[in-house]
Ligand SMILES: Nc1ccn([C@@H]2O[C@H](COP(=O)(O)OP(=O)(O)OP(=O)(O)O)[C@@H](O)[C@H]2O)c(=O)n1
């Protein structure tokens with residue numbers, strides 16, 4: 001393991017945005033403002049017909065993790081939110097329990113859904129009405145959110161929750177993308193709505209638990225079968241007018257195949273916002289680290305010289321590491337790092353990328369040496385990937401010719417960015433050349 005190092009740390013980490021930092025800010029606001037019990041119902045009992053895949057969309061994986069786990073995590077990370085009831089079809093019960101266990105979703109409780117979304121939601125709400133289950137005490141406010149909307153921002157959840165407490169019901173809205181028209185039974189235009197007057201109803205929605213539970217108890221079979229709007233049930237059956245709050249564009253519902261690709265792109269982009277460059281004490285490694293940091297200007301950067309005792313702090317701040325070394329055997333330090341990620345659970349939810357940069361100071365090593373190095377590197381990569389650490393290698397030859405050096409550093413930057421952005425498991429264990 002490296003003894004002394006310079007750490008060039010880029011502080012705005014996506015994992016942080018998705019988890020810790022956002023958690024802290026929302027928690028600061030949330031804990032002060034939410035002094036009543038809040039629970040969540042995530043309907044996840046659908047089959048995803050419009051997606052057209054054999055696997056229901058909520059169980060499709062992004063970066064090796066089912067979509068639904070991202071949604072659960074968005075709620076679970078907030079300390080002011082209690083139980084998260086996940087409603088799944090009976091045949092997916094065991095699958096869901098496995099996900100809960102593997103992703104360590106400590107707040108999740110799994111119940112069975114129904115044949116329509118409204119039936120599933122009602123089933124989720126009923127989990128709180130049992131007087132015997134102390135694990136799911138009845139909340140003051142319940143948030144209902146589709147399991148297939150993985151990006152929920154904390155400040156919106158707070159606004160929805162507080163408005164629900166005040167008004168009885170609240171929901172997120174977005175401007176309409178397209179104009180809504182009514183058609184005749186023959187397929188002609190009947191009339192068109194004035195787009196500016198209407199809004200798309202999105203999720204999350206929040207309710208006083210007693211109101212939405214009563215609305216579901218009173219609603220008709222027709223509502224259960226064909227209804228698509230919980231806010232409407234609260235209005236029609238309990239006379240509660242929902243407060244509407246405009247939310248961000250990321251609230252959209254994963255519905256079609258292309259939405260999965262979009263969700264993956266958003267997660268990858270968020271994860272690529274910061275990195276930590278670790279250089280050994282050698283002057284050339286430090287010089288390369290600085291040049292690389294300058295080139296990586298699309299990431300938030302900060303130069304920190306870190307002593308060993310603050311390692312744990314920097315390890316938890318980002319999920320991308322660029323480890324510059326002038327000695328071939330030094331990639332073994334990565335194993336130490338991977339072990340620490342395992343101990344701290346840092347790679348459980350999002351894969352951690354380690355780009356090992358070998359700065360060649362002398363002439364190329366002989367072929368047999370290179371083969372041995374590559375074999376060792378590959379076996380290390382296949383070991384650490386078990387712990388969700390993606391290890392890549394890039395070699396760069398040191399030269400005193402400025403133009404040549406600049407070109408190599410530029411290539412190194414581009415490869416590094418591509419590896420971090422793409423997080424491609426198939427490329428781990430490769431030793432590329434800049
Ligand atoms: N019987 C049902 C049907 C839907 N849902 C859930 O309601 C949410 C929003 O519904 P939708 O996007 O329509 O999901 P699907 O019904 O699965 O999709 P499709 O309409 O394409 O079949 C999803 O999280 C879905 O799993 C549910 O819990 N129970």
Ligand SMILES: O=C(CO)[C@H](O)[C@H](O)COP(=O)(O)O
Nearest residue numbers: 117146201202203228229230
């Ligand atoms: O955005 C919503 C408003 O409550 C719902 O998610 C939407 O209406 C669900 O409908 P469907 O299951 O048919 O997509």
